[in-house]
Amino acid sequence: MATPLFSRRYVTLLSHWLGWGLLSYLLFFSQSFNNEIRMPPEFWIRQVLFQAMTIGTFYLNANVLVPRLLLREKTGSYGLALLGTIGVVIFILWGIEMGLDLPIKFHRIFHPDGKGEPRYYGWVQPALFTIVLVLGISTSLSLVQKWQADANSRLALEQARTSSELSFLKAQINPHFFFNTLNNIYALTSFDVELAQEAIHRLSRMMRYVLYETQSGTTLLSKEIAFVSDYIQLMQLRLTDKVQLTIQTPTPLHDQPIAPMILLPFVENAFKHGVSALEPSQITISIQQQPNQLLLNVRNTVFMNQKPSLEAGNGIGLTNTRRRLDLLYPGQYQLVIDSHNPAGEYDVLLTLNLS
Secondary structure: OOHHHHHHHHHHHHHHHHHHHHHHHHHHHHHHOOOOOOOOHHHHHHHHHHHHHHHHHHHHHHHHHHHHHHHHHHHHHHHHHHHHHHHHHEEEEEEEEEEEHHHHHHHHHHHHOOOOOOOOEEEEEHHHHHHHHHHHHHHHHHHHHHHHHHHHHHHHHHHHHHHHHHHHHHHHHHHHHHHHHHHHHHHHHHOOOHHHHHHHHHHHHHHHHHHHHHOOOOHHHHHHHHHHHHHHHHOOOOOOOOOOEEEEEEOOOOOOOEEEOOOOHHHHHHHHHOOOOOEEEEEEEEEEEOOOEEEEEEEEOOOEEOOOOOOOOHHHHHHHHHHHHHOOOOEEEEEEEEEOOOOOOEEEEEEEOOO
16 A cells, blocks of 8 residues: 555656656647648657757756755846756757758748738747746746745744643653652551552552553553552542542443543542641532543642642642643633632533544
8 A cells, every 4th residue: 555655756757757747738639629720740850859858958947057056045046047047948949940951841831822021029928938838847846846845844843842832841841740749658657557559559569551642652541540540549638627528420431532641630630739737628520421522620729828729839740741631632622710709619621622
């Protein structure tokens, strides 16, 4: 099966062959079909040589003059080169006309009575028009190909930059998450070793997810939700009775591809800023699924000394998650943040199109 690169090459070759076929028809066959007068053999020699010069002029302009002069912004030199090329072609063609004695032969064909004078320069206007037209087409095609090549290069560079940036952002998110989680496990070891062991087990399972499920750039929605659920259960090990936690996940779940660790920072932010050791607090996490759409709603109590923000840099994961959403789902997500609602909660609503 042909690759797109080879397909483009074949299309380019075919277009060139069709163009030269059209020129051959105009120079040879149209003369035979539309004229009852028998042309002298010298005329066909002249046409063959003229077509050869036309083809040579086309590729000289496309492969030499345009890349070396026009594309290097040497417009004046390019214009002079075109005028020189046209002048050389016309001069050579004039030499062919005189050498083959075509003006006299044509005069004898069209004026058998010998009246009038031969037209020595009647061929100049159509020949000049043909050369200028071919040069114009050559320049246009060369510029279009250059613009396409530049656009492809920019696209490749943008894709490479995006991939590099996503890798960097993910590398930032992961240490931030593990730093918080290890602090939680450290706190558990001082009063409940069994719970600490359970936490380590969950953390190891989550680490396997990060190491193996995030390499391809996408994962299944079921695995992403299971990863978030593991994190929530890990956080529950250190919650007190003052924290009311409500969790809702889609049932049944229809698997779809999703960017890995795209939901975790919102949940992590709720636990980081919505839990107090002294005051009652509430965290509500709702994940709903609609056809080709995922809705994540995270609400947590806001305390005066804790003001989470996506912009202030309080959470590395949240800041990078917004950037990851911009890169991975441009125009396919809505993120609504409400930190001043009547309930006194920090409310995050993410609507993500997965189609």
